[in-house]
Amino acid sequence: MELKLQTGYRQILGMALPISLAIFVPQINFITNNIFLSGLGEKELAAAGITGVFYLIFAVIGNGLNNGLQALIARRAGQNLPEEIGRLFFHGVWLALFFAAAGIAITYLFAPLILTAVIHDADISSMSIDFLLKRIWGLPLLYLYVMRNALLVGTNQTRLLVWGTLAETVTNIFLDYGFIYGHFGLPRLGFNGAAYASIIAEGTGLLVIYAVIHFRGIHRAFAFSAQTAFDMKVIKLILVQSSPLILQYAISIISWEFFYVLIEHHGPEALAISNTMRNIFGLSGTFAWAFASTTNTMVSNIIGQGRQDEVLGLIRRIMGISTCFAVVISLLLNLFPEWFLSFYNQGDVFVQHALPVVRVVSVAVIMMGFSTVWLNAVTGTGNTVINLSIEFITIIVYCIYIFVVLEYLNLPITYGWASEWVYWACLFSMSFFYMKSGKWRGKKI
Numbered sequence: 037m038e039l040k041l042q043t044g045y046r047q048i049l050g051m052a053l054p055i056s057l058a059i060f061v062p063q064i065n066f067i068t069n070n071i072f073l074s075g076l077g078e079k080e081l082a083a084a085g086i087t088g089v090f091y092l093i094f095a096v097i098g099n100g101l102n103n104g105l106q107a108l109i110a111r112r113a114g115q116n117l118p119e120e121i122g123r124l125f126f127h128g129v130w131l132a133l134f135f136a137a138a139g140i141a142i143t144y145l146f147a148p149l150i151l152t153a154v155i156h157d158a159d160i161s162s163m164s165i166d167f168l169l170k171r172i173w174g175l176p177l178l179y180l181y182v183m184r185n186a187l188l189v190g191t192n193q194t195r196l197l198v199w200g201t202l203a204e205t206v207t208n209i210f211l212d213y214g215f216i217y218g219h220f221g222l223p224r225l226g227f228n229g230a231a232y233a234s235i236i237a238e239g240t241g242l243l244v245i246y247a248v249i250h251f252r253g254i255h256r257a258f259a260f261s262a263q264t265a266f267d268m269k270v271i272k273l274i275l276v277q278s279s280p281l282i283l284q285y286a287i288s289i290i291s292w293e294f295f296y297v298l299i300e301h302h303g304p305e306a307l308a309i310s311n312t313m314r315n316i317f318g319l320s321g322t323f324a325w326a327f328a329s330t331t332n333t334m335v336s337n338i339i340g341q342g343r344q345d346e347v348l349g350l351i352r353r354i355m356g357i358s359t360c361f362a363v364v365i366s367l368l369l370n371l372f373p374e375w376f377l378s379f380y381n382q383g384d385v386f387v388q389h390a391l392p393v394v395r396v397v398s399v400a401v402i403m404m405g406f407s408t409v410w411l412n413a414v415t416g417t418g419n420t421v422i423n424l425s426i427e428f429i430t431i432i433v434y435c436i437y438i439f440v441v442l443e444y445l446n447l448p449i450t451y452g453w454a455s456e457w458v459y460w461a462c463l464f465s466m467s468f469f470y471m472k473s474g475k476w477r478g479k480k481i
Contacts, residue, residue: 040114041192041337043350048330048357054194056326057201060319067315068209069230072216074308080227082307083163086155086300088314089293090147090164091171094139096285098179101132102186103332104278107416109190110333114340122258125187127270132179135282143172154297157304167231174235181242184249189333191258199248204241208233280424281415291431298442299449306449309390313397313453316376320365320401321408327358328408335416344477347413351471355409362405369398392450400456407460410467417476426470430462 041047070088074081105128112120148165155161181200188196210220211233218224225232249255299310331354338346369376373394377387414423434455442452470476 052326052330056323060322072212082304083160086164087167093289096289097282098182100282100285101278102182104281105186106190107336110336111340114337136176136179139175171231174238177238184245200241200245203244204237207240208237280420284424284427323361324405324408328412331409332412332416351413355406359405362402366398366401396453403460407464418479426466434459
């Protein structure tokens with residue numbers, strides 16, 4: 037198994053394209069959820085936006101742990117230390133379970149109080165709370181599932197990601213249709229049916245990907261069976277590396293929840309439109325996040341090989357490819373916006389009101405295409421505290437903007453969605469100048 041990476045275009049695409057498929061499939065999964073729920077009514081689609089972002093707050097904590105662990109595994113891969121990779125993965129799994137338990141406890145203690153206080157519509161508030169108290173039990177499965185990302189991406193085996201995501205998506209689509217509407221002999225559970233479908237689907241994907249890891253002999257290559265004792269030094273290393281990323285992603289999504297709360301004050305239609313935008317934005321960002329993950333791994337790997345002088349050239353190559361994909365997607369959004377919006381079956385008035393927001397989002401897709409690459413390059417250097425600092429400053433600017441625009445000035449939500457331009461511009465500028473400064477050189481993890 038070759039652990040040391042090269043930096044050419046073929047290696048970049050060979051790593052990024054399987055990751056993009058692994059990200060794309062769950063996005064289809066998520067959009068399918070919302071398409072099925074939109075058939076229940078506008079309030080259900082609006083509630084799906086609130087619950088989706090709330091769950092994302094905890095989901096991205098898993099992503100923060102995943103990205104920190106991924107950078108560590110990639111660094112050990114560059115140093116050609118396979119047994120150290122096994123130790124990191126073993127400890128990462130137990131940390132994931134701990135964070136999942138904490139997420140469940142926090143949701144039961146605080147979610148009903150928070151959502152009741154901030155959501156004006158009582159029906160949407162009640163639906164959202166009931167849904168979340170069921171959906172949150174999928175968190176342990178999700179966290180264990182994303183640990184496989186850290187292992188497979190960090191060791192350049194991204195092509196294996198596809199099996200778990202395909203199994204999860206097929207299961208979710210089947211059970212969504214069954215549980216929400218009562219087909220295939222399953223009980224008709226309505227809005228809450230999506231929660232049960234998602235939990236079972238995550239469990240299915242988890243079983244499949246760990247079966248793949250077992251039958252491919254990856255557990256032997258990295259000596260998983262030899263990892264039976266806790267080492268607090270390894271736990272501390274993972275936490276030091278991942279904690280800033282966890283905080284970074286958490287405050288980012290919390291700010292997005294704040295955005296959705298402000299949008300809800302503009303009425304159910306505004307919230308429903310914004311939920312469709314989140315779906316479109318998530319689907320459109322598939323390649324951007326794939327190239328971002330590739331940047332994290334490749335930067336960390338080549339630094340581990342002692343090839344720091346190649347880092348900036350590598351970043352530019354990845355950024356160029358990522359931006360090209362983003363431009364193509366943006367053009368498609370602008371050429372066929374009605375086609376994308378028609379899936380939600382909300383009528384012509386809904387489509388006409390949503391069109392200006394699609395135009396704004398299409399520009400944000402391009403900005404995300406190059407900004408995420410530079411931000412994840414910082415992650416790959418191991419300077420995750422810098423990631424947190426960049427995110428913190430950006431979020432302050434972002435929250436001030438959305439509050440002034442949506443609450444104080446009460447402008448249309450099109451101006452609110454322009455906050456994505458503000459967000460990505462801030463992230464890019466600070467990440468770019470940090471990497472150009474060279475202050476990341478010499479950082480050891």
